[in-house]
Amino acid sequence: MNIHDLDTPALVVDLDRLERNIARMADLVREGGKRLRPHVKTHKTPEVGRMQLAAGASGITVAKPGEAEAFADAGFDDIFLANQIVGSAKIERLLALARRVRLLVGVDSLDVAEPLSRRAAAAGLRIPVRLELDTGLDRAGLRTVEQAVALGKDLARLEGIAVQGVFTHEGHLARMSPEARRPAALEAAAKVRQVAAALRAAGIPAEEASVGSTPGARDMAAAPGIDEMRPGVYVYYDLMQVQRGTIAADDCALSVLTTVISRPSREVAITDGGTKTFSGDAGPEGSRFGLVTNDPSARFDWANEEHGHLDLRDATIQPRVGDVLRIVPWHACAAVNMHDTVFACRGERVEAVWQVAARGRIR
Amino acid sequence: MNIHDLDTPALVVDLDRLERNIARMADLVREGGKRLRPHVKTHKTPEVGRMQLAAGASGITVAKPGEAEAFADAGFDDIFLANQIVGSAKIERLLALARRVRLLVGVDSLDVAEPLSRRAAAAGLRIPVRLELDTGLDRAGLRTVEQAVALGKDLARLEGIAVQGVFTHEGHLARMSPEARRPAALEAAAKVRQVAAALRAAGIPAEEASVGSTPGARDMAAAPGIDEMRPGVYVYYDLMQVQRGTIAADDCALSVLTTVISRPSREVAITDGGTKTFSGDAGPEGSRFGLVTNDPSARFDWANEEHGHLDLRDATIQPRVGDVLRIVPWHACAAVNMHDTVFACRGERVEAVWQVAARGRIR
Incomplete structure (x- = not known):
């Protein structure tokens, strides 16, 4: 399966980055x-x-x-x-x-x-x-x-x-x-x-x-x-860690694929991923719910349960209905907990579908 | 089963209030x-x-x-x-x-x-x-x-x-x-x-x-x-609706039972319900994540994933470790989506355990 075949919203993990993150922390602690x-x-x-x-x-x-x-x-x-x-x-x-x-x-x-x-x-x-x-x-x-x-x-x-x-x-x-x-x-x-x-x-x-x-x-x-x-x-990092200076954005191994479902104006794109996909955890204004990797100047500052609201006023992209955007969530732990499955990808190939086995185990 | 037998955190619905809410809206729309x-x-x-x-x-x-x-x-x-x-x-x-x-x-x-x-x-x-x-x-x-x-x-x-x-x-x-x-x-x-x-x-x-x-x-x-x-x-209402003047607090049919697990000081109680129980959706300061029905002046303004932080400075209660508090969440829709099951209660009797069948159906 190819990553472009995934229905959205989909939680995807970049295996190369995941392996690198795991190895680096293991080395740091061992040293x-x-x-x-x-x-x-x-x-x-x-x-x-x-x-x-x-x-x-x-x-x-x-x-x-x-x-x-x-x-x-x-x-x-x-x-x-x-x-x-x-x-x-x-x-x-x-x-x-x-x-x-x-x-x-x-x-x-x-x-x-x-x-x-x-x-x-x-x-x-x-x-x-x-x-x-x-x-x-x-x-x-x-x-x-x-x-x-x-x-x-x-x-x-x-x-x-x-x-x-x-x-x-x-x-x-x-x-x-x-x-x-x-x-x-x-x-x-x-x-x-x-x-x-x-x-x-x-x-x-x-x-x-x-x-x-x-x-x-x-x-x-x-x-x-x-x-x-x-x-x-x-293991995954997230936008919170990027903004707090722990890591660079391209070390983030976790992202959400989300599809543009409405373009009500040149300034706005509505996607199919809201707080029930990204979680309600959000950072300060600028890109509160996540970083749009296709164009970091597209701001994801507002979300409803099943709708993501992208502010394109400062963006270079003008995505069409059906285009898929890749978004690094603000808080990886909270975003993962919204999903039953995560797609493990090597480049564009989906190598595995993992169950988030301990999702929702709140007791 | 009695409500006091439930392990926490547990999402509970008051059936009397639920039935009343459903009937009132049905009447309003019909009229x-x-x-x-x-x-x-x-x-x-x-x-x-x-x-x-x-x-x-x-x-x-x-x-x-x-x-x-x-x-x-x-x-x-x-x-x-x-x-x-x-x-x-x-x-x-x-x-x-x-x-x-x-x-x-x-x-x-x-x-x-x-x-x-x-x-x-x-x-x-x-x-x-x-x-x-x-x-x-x-x-x-x-x-x-x-x-x-x-x-x-x-x-x-x-x-x-x-x-x-x-x-x-x-x-x-x-x-x-x-x-x-x-x-x-x-x-x-x-x-x-x-x-x-x-x-x-x-x-x-x-x-x-x-x-x-x-x-x-x-x-x-x-x-x-x-x-x-x-x-x-x-059907459930929530703290958001109470604060926005839609309804009174005692019309809220949904709440979370949560147990005090730590009392680090007289001013603070830590509970076993955080954002992975209540969701990350929160209102303005005062009681951002939920209303503690045992004492509304206990402020629930801060939560981590699995910890709720209650500020007791203005509260009359001094709950002990093991005490169960009942908290109306800020956003019912988001809170329900964190749970696989909900306990339907008539007073103190648990009448049914319902599966949240469409939880996480984000595609």
């Missing part, structure tokens, strides 16, 4: 002496996860038990569930997973850890947990060294779980300028290191210190005392 | 002497579509061939595909649909109509089409009476299709204040009426004039010369 455990929430696709493992990743990271199950079903056997797992239904699924694969889980409070401890102990299991630290994102995670040591001591008294390490998602780096990013990354790494050291000093075996973000990857790879990195979006 | 052909892109769920038909709807409206197929498979036999259908793959599917159900299709240019005409004629079919008019949304659709009459005359010469009417989506009303809305709705209705009359005067049998939006429904029901209305979001 920094770290292990790589990519977050698969970006692609949600076992085929891509296997490429990451083949390039040297030691395991994968997921956000939900449903994602862990989808990847365990596909043969992945080393999974970090980097989230707080709350509620008896999810804990039972977590225990079932722990019997099938090497499973690590996040905790940031006794309220999260106690039910897990109780059920694991009753089931005769001992689940390795990692303390989640907040290093500036202001989301879940312990805020201070003292909080972490206090929780570590509490956890050490519980059956059914064992503190294995600490982790953070330094997602706040994505909001920063490239100049501000480096000191903030080193600060986050220092905090993780400090907490791990304090836990060990208190007799708690926090063996592994794990960080994770694509914008911070270069600095984190060079940071001392970090054992593991969990970037995600680097 | 206005119009036919109702609701847009099912909001719920994408055959069970809800059947409730709309049972309340008197004459058929349904969809945006994509894939949605039409999902509803045709579920037994719906009168479907308006209110969009421009471009590309040979979609045209073949459209012809297959036209053999199974009464199918109407939108067109706004000869570029869209000609390939459809050619393939339909070759297949021995005659597809009823409706001219799409722009009445202020600035999306697809003919801008002027003259353009519409010129296209109508061109279409009259083509085989395989037959002009059956005109339609508009007056979606621009949703952006307006309640006061500005009424004159704009009447203006849109007048334009549709004027185009239909001009087509008929030119000998083109444009029998039906169709409009569609929830915010404009009250005014459109009373407007002369309109035959059919296609509102969508009224």
Whole structure:
């Protein structure tokens, strides 16, 4: 099948770029002496996860038990569930997973850890947990060294779980300028290191210190005392990463093919891809929903559910009804989650159709 | 099953409110002497579509061939595909649909109509089409009476299709204040009426004039010369409709159950529902992603993919880890599209689990 035969909207992956992105991150992390455990929430696709493992990743990271199950079903056997797992239904699924694969889980409070401890102990299991630290994102995670040591001591008294390490998602780096990013990354790494050291000093075996973000990857790879990195979006990249200076536009491996369906005026082209294709995640004005690679000066600033609105006032192209445009989405992780399938292309040849196996696994 | 037994995040529908919303819109349209052909892109769920038909709807409206197929498979036999259908793959599917159900299709240019005409004629079919008019949304659709009459005359010469009417989506009303809305709705209705009359005067049998939006429904029901209305979001309503003055918060039938998974501080609660649960569609500051019904002064202004961030500075609640909050999403249509299932509840009893059968049918 040729890429021109695809009905639109279609999510397409450029295999050459994907392989290059995977190899580069694997090299960067290896050269920094770290292990790589990519977050698969970006692609949600076992085929891509296997490429990451083949390039040297030691395991994968997921956000939900449903994602862990989808990847365990596909043969992945080393999974970090980097989230707080709350509620008896999810804990039972977590225990079932722990019997099938090497499973690590996040905790940031006794309220999260106690039910897990109780059920694991009753089931005769001992689940390795990692303390989640907040290093500036202001989301879940312990805020201070003292909080972490206090929780570590509490956890050490519980059956059914064992503190294995600490982790953070330094997602706040994505909001920063490239100049501000480096000191903030080193600060986050220092905090993780400090907490791990304090836990060990208190007799708690926090063996592994794990960080994770694509914008911070270069600095984190060079940071001392970090054992593991969990970037995600680097496999595909997206317009957000381009605008934030992480990468150049032609490193983006993911795009959406979309067809012009109406040309109400010289200034406007309407396409068949809206927020139910690209997601509602959008950047600041200029090209909020995506970058039109056929002509980056065609602005994609407005979308309805099934309509994309291209502003052609500054564009050189005058596409006709039926013309196909290729658009890099603002947020790859969110765009992928709108699709059941993704078309893997080598140049113009469609080499494979992949199921987005973990799409919508929100529980 | 009880609603408290549901694992989260879970999309739940209050059946009492849903039935009331469906009955009220059916009454409004009937009293206005119009036919109702609701847009099912909001719920994408055959069970809800059947409730709309049972309340008197004459058929349904969809945006994509894939949605039409999902509803045709579920037994719906009168479907308006209110969009421009471009590309040979979609045209073949459209012809297959036209053999199974009464199918109407939108067109706004000869570029869209000609390939459809050619393939339909070759297949021995005659597809009823409706001219799409722009009445202020600035999306697809003919801008002027003259353009519409010129296209109508061109279409009259083509085989395989037959002009059956005109339609508009007056979606621009949703952006307006309640006061500005009424004159704009009447203006849109007048334009549709004027185009239909001009087509008929030119000998083109444009029998039906169709409009569609929830915010404009009250005014459109009373407007002369309109035959059919296609509102969508009224079945569920959402925070967008509440903030735009269409409806009160306790008319919203759709909400998301989400669990508090972290309490990093007194001011913040982190839940297990982010943009992959609520969609990335969000309103202006205050409660951008949704309204926390447990306490509307808890602000849901920030979300990551799998994390909701509640700002409790003005809230009276101090939820604990494990507590379940009920949140009305900003945009019902977009939120539903993130879920494979929806739980239909009568009070606290879960009466049914519905598949969102047309979710993700973007082609």
